[in-house]
Structure formats: structure tokens, C-alpha cells
Amino acid sequence: MNAQQPVSRQKFLDVLIGVGLAAWAAAFVAPVLTYVWPSQRRGPGTQTASAGKVNEFVEWQTKVVAVGSHPVIVVRTPQGFRAYSAICTHLGCIVGWDVVRHQIACPCHAGYFDINGRPVAGPPPRPLAEYGIAVVKGEVLVKST
Amino acid sequence: MNAARRIMLAGALCWSAATAFAADTPWTDKCTEQTRLFTGSAHQAAGLKCEDCHTADPKTQTAKDKQTIAESCAKCHADVRKMNPYGLPTDQLESYKTSKHGEALFSKGDQRVAVCTDCHGTHDILKVRSPEARTHPSNITDTCGRCHSNEKLMSQYKLPSDVVAKYKTSYHAHLVLKKGDFSAPTCVTCHGNHGAMPPGTKEVGQVCGKCHVRQRELFEKSPHAEAAAAGAGLFSECVSCHGNHAIQKASPELFQTSCIQCHAKDPKQLAVRTATVGLIRAAMYGYSQATTQVQAATIRGLPTDDDQLLLQEVKTQVTQLEALQHTLAMEQLKPIAAHADDLVRQTQADIAGLEKLEWWKRRGLIPVWAFLLSMAALFWAKRKQLES
Numbered sequence: 001m002n003a004q005q006p007v008s009r010q011k012f013l014d015v016l017i018g019v020g021l022a023a024w025a026a027a028f029v030a031p032v033l034t035y036v037w038p039s040q041r042r043g044p045g046t047q048t049a050s051a052g053k054v055n056e057f058v059e060w061q062t063k064v065v066a067v068g069s070h071p072v073i074v075v076r077t078p079q080g081f082r083a084y085s086a087i088c089t090h091l092g093c094i095v096g097w098d099v100v101r102h103q104i105a106c107p108c109h110a111g112y113f114d115i116n117g118r119p120v121a122g123p124p125p126r127p128l129a130e131y132g133i134a135v136v137k138g139e140v141l142v143k144s145t
Numbered sequence: 146m147n148a149a150r151r152i153m154l155a156g157a158l159c160w161s162a163a164t165a166f167a168a169d170t171p172w173t174d175k176c177t178e179q180t181r182l183f184t185g186s187a188h189q190a191a192g193l194k195c196e197d198c199h200t201a202d203p204k205t206q207t208a209k210d211k212q213t214i215a216e217s218c219a220k221c222h223a224d225v226r227k228m229n230p231y232g233l234p235t236d237q238l239e240s241y242k243t244s245k246h247g248e249a250l251f252s253k254g255d256q257r258v259a260v261c262t263d264c265h266g267t268h269d270i271l272k273v274r275s276p277e278a279r280t281h282p283s284n285i286t287d288t289c290g291r292c293h294s295n296e297k298l299m300s301q302y303k304l305p306s307d308v309v310a311k312y313k314t315s316y317h318a319h320l321v322l323k324k325g326d327f328s329a330p331t332c333v334t335c336h337g338n339h340g341a342m343p344p345g346t347k348e349v350g351q352v353c354g355k356c357h358v359r360q361r362e363l364f365e366k367s368p369h370a371e372a373a374a375a376g377a378g379l380f381s382e383c384v385s386c387h388g389n390h391a392i393q394k395a396s397p398e399l400f401q402t403s404c405i406q407c408h409a410k411d412p413k414q415l416a417v418r419t420a421t422v423g424l425i426r427a428a429m430y431g432y433s434q435a436t437t438q439v440q441a442a443t444i445r446g447l448p449t450d451d452d453q454l455l456l457q458e459v460k461t462q463v464t465q466l467e468a469l470q471h472t473l474a475m476e477q478l479k480p481i482a483a484h485a486d487d488l489v490r491q492t493q494a495d496i497a498g499l500e501k502l503e504w505w506k507r508r509g510l511i512p513v514w515a516f517l518l519s520m521a522a523l524f525w526a527k528r529k530q531l532e533s
Contacts, residue, residue, distance in 0.1 A: 016523050017523050020523060066451070071454055071457060091464055092461075092464075093465070094458055107461065108464040109358065110359035121358075122358055123328075125326075125328055
């Protein structure tokens with residue numbers, strides 16, 4: 001037993017070093033693997049967001065979704081989906097949808113934008129920025145252009 | 146000889162240049178100057194010649210009075226056929242006749258009032274959109290101020306001469322003159338241009354409401370609207386609280402100075418003021434605090450996308466609150482203020498959660514360092530073992 005003890009300590013030390021080196025190597029390899037596989041793991045990036053399934057929208061129905069840190073209003077028109085920045089170009093309030101006028105409306109100062117994002121009434125000085133829309137496998141995706 | 150007569154006489158001299166006066170005539174120098182001014186003007190670009198305005202022989206032409214000037218300009222500017230290609234209106238003279246300027250000129254023959262050439266210039270008239278034009282939004286204040294800042298002239302009409310100076314201290318002027326935002330109002334936006342006339346006490350709200358649509362709608366639902374409608378000049382809608390020419394950016398401080406003008410001895414109404422200011426200030430303070438926290442967290446690299454969205458929603462509620470207070474309806478203000486408060490709390494809670502997570506992540510470095518030190522110790526032990 002006494003003769004075997006130094007050998008066991010040596011093996012134990014070798015095992016510890018081996019495990020440590022393996023962990024060290026893994027720490028170097030992990031970022032490389034993360035770099036190689038991000039698109040499969042995380043999708044196309046943070047500037048794209050899902051607004052839901054196509055069948056969740058009836059005509060002229062809208063939804064405000066977050067694309068990154070930006071609210072975006074998605075509208076289903078008879079011609080298809082449209083998406084615009086939901087931040088009013090006047091003082092930065094979040095806009096909504098006027099179901100009667102079929103226009104994008106700002107609740108703060110009664111600014112109105114038409115379905116092309118152009119200001120048609122009230123104080124907004126500029127059109128709303130347009131976002132891209134893609135329908136993939138029945139899902140409405142919004143992306144910054 | 147007054148300024149207008151001198152201008153018209155100089156204009157008449159210009160005609161001589163166009164008709165090729167002899168180079169050694171005493172007119173030439175002055176005409177050269179008028180021709181230089183005319184070059185590059187809107188009228189030159191439109192192909193006009195000196196004789197189109199200066200119909201008389203310049204050697205015998207006498208300076209026109211202002212009424213004749215207005216009618217002379219209207220020969221073209223009231224002619225639909227001539228103005229249509231330029232997309233210009235043809236009602237300027239008719240509008241002018243309804244203005245205070247036009248009334249004084251055409252009814253009383255008052256030659257001191259402004260006529261076309263006083264605002265637009267004579268030979269060097271430019272299109273309004275030209276930045277050098279006297280009528281461009283960035284210059285119109287000074288153009289009006291040439292007369293309306295003249296104390297001697299204004300005193301003859303019992304008008305104040307400090308209106309332009311006051312306007313230049315206003316938030317409107319700040320937007321136009323400093324920020325280059327030409328959608329903000331200048332003198333002519335409120336008073337009109339050719340039909341310039343000061344809006345009366347009852348019309349002020351309509352004038353402000355051209356731009357401040359929402360505030361006007363909300364104001365009309367307030368008890369103040371009834372007071373304004375009751376008339377007698379006691380309450381002048383927007384002006385009673387915001388002032389007119391020296392309008393500043395509205396803030397809760399305005400409540401401190403404006404309400405007391407009418408309600409100094411009315412504790413019930415002052416209590417409404419206090420409650421309203423309290424709601425707005427609390428919402429603004431909450432938004433400011435939350436913004437600072439989110440910005441600090443973003444700088445530290447924390448993922449604050451969701452919190453920035455919440456902040457945007459808080460901002461919407463605060464801005465709505467500022468407009469909605471025109472109704473003086475506490476039952477409408479309170480839910481908005483409460484929603485803003487909820488959103489602020491939610492944002493702050495999220496940031497606190499992110500900060501806590503960051504705290505744990507930093508503590509997570511301890512085992513990493515322990516691992517590194519252990520490995521160093523193991524290598525040292527292995528070296529000793531190999532050496533022995």
C-alpha cells in the first residue's frame with residue numbers, strides 16, 4: 001500500500017492537470033464555436049421581430065411590436081402588410097391606430113399619418129420611417145430597412 | 146422726402162439704364178446700382194423689364210404714392226392669366242385692402258403704412274423660399290420690425306414697439322431663428338401677411354389652434370372655455386396663461402404664475418392647480434429618473450431594449466398628460482398619471498433585476514479566478530514532481 005501511494009498521487013495530479021487543461025482548451029474553443037454557429041442558434045439578428053401569424057391579423061388590424069428597442073406598428077391592409085416606426089415624428093409619443101379614419105394616430109397632439117406613413121394632419125413634420133415586412137411560413141416578420 | 150419716395154425715384158432712374166441712356170448722364174451711376182439689384186431678382190428671372198413697372202419717361206416721372214404702388218403691383222399680381230404659370234395667388238391686393246395697413250392707406254391715404262415694396266423690396270424682390278428674401282421665415286421678423294420696432298412710428302398709432310423684441314425671446318423664435326424650424330410661427334403665421342390684422346381676444350384660440358390642434362380641442366372641454374365664451378375680455382383663451390409674443394415653452398412652472406392672476410383669492414381652484422401640477426411633476430420626475438437609470442444601465446452594457454420601449458411608453462403618457470391638463474379634468478388626468486407611474490416602477494424594477502444579475506455575474510468571476518490559481522498551483526506541483 002505504501003509503495004503504491006506516490007504513484008496514486010502522481011496519477012491524481014496528472015488527472016487534475018488534464019481536466020484543467022481540457023477546461024482551459026474549452027474556454028478557447030467555445031467562442032470560436034459561438035462565432036461559427038450564431039445564425040442557427042439565435043436567428044437572423046436582433047433587428048428582426050415576429051409580429052405573429054398571418055391568420056392572427058384581419059384586414060385593417062394593427063399590432064405594435066418591438067424591433068430591438070424600437071416600437072413598430074404593423075398594419076394589414078387589403079394590399080398586404082405595412083410596418084412603420086411607432087414613434088411620432090413630432091414629440092416622440094407612441095402612435096396607435098384610428099379604426100374610424102384608417103390612419104395612424106398620435107394620442108398626444110392629434111397628429112395623423114396615412115397608410116403610407118405620411119403626415120396628413122396635426123403637427124408631425126416628417127413621415128414615419130418604414131420597416132420591411134416578410135411573410136415566412138405564415139409568420140409576419142418585421143425588420144429595419 | 147420720405148423713404149418710399151426716394152425708393153420710387155431711384156426705381157424710376159433704373160428705367161434709364163434699360164433704355165440705354167448715354168454713359169455720361171448723371172443718372173447712370175444710380176441706374177447701374179438698380180440694375181445690379183434687379184439682376185437675380187424673381188422679376189428678372191420671370192423676364193420682366195424696367196418699363197413693365199416704370200411706365201413713364203424717367204426724366205419726367207414723379208414718385209408714386211403708396212396706393213399707386215399697390216395698384217401697380219396688382220396689375221400683374223391680380224391677373225390670373227399672368228400668375229397661373231407661377232402658381233401664385235391673385236388676391237393679395239384684395240387681402241391687403243382688408244388689413245390694417247390697407248385700410249389706413251386706402252381709406253385715410255396714410256402714406257406711413259407698409260405697402261408691397263416695404264416688405265418685398267423694390268428691384269431686388271426674391272421668392273419667399275429664397276433664404277435672402279425679406280419675406281423668408283428667417284427674415285420676416287426683422288422685416289416687420291423695421292416699422293413695428295420703431296418707437297416713434299408706433300407711438301403715432303398707439304401701438305407697442307417691443308413686440309418684435311419680445312417675439313425674439315419666445316420659444317417660437319428659438320425654433321425659427323436658432324433651430325431653423327420654419328414650421329414654427331413667425332409674425333405672419335398669426336397676424337396674416339397681406340391681410341395682416343391682429344387677432345382679437347376671441348380669435349386668439351382659433352389662431353393658436355391652427356397648429357396646437359389637440360390642445361385647442363381639449364381646452365374647449367374645460368371650464369375656461371366657458372369663461373372665454375362669456376367674453377367681456379376677462380379671459381383670452383391661450384393668451385391669458387401663455388402670453389402672446391414672448392411665449393415660452395410650457396412647463397409646470399407656468400401654473401405658478403398664470404393661475405394666480407385670476408384665482409389668487411380662490412383656494413378651491415388653487416387646490417386644483419396644486420393637484421394638477423403635482424401629477425405632472427411626479428410623472429415628469431419619474432420619467433427623468435427612469436431615463437437616467439436606463440441610460441446608465443445601457444452604458445454599462447446591460448440589455449435594456451425592453452426598458453427603452455417602456456420609457457417610450459412613459460414619455461407618451463407624460464406628453465399626453467401635458468396636453469390633457471388643458472381640460473382641468475382630474476378624472477382624466479389621474480388614470481394617465483397612474484399608468485405612467487406604473488410604467489416607471491416596472492422600468493425601475495427591470496433595471497434593478499438586470500443590476501442584480503450583473504452583480505451575480507461579477508461574483509461568478511471568483512470561481513474562474515480560483516480555477517486559474519488552482520491550475521497554476523497544479524503546474525507548480527507537477528514541476529516539483531518532475532524535478533524530483
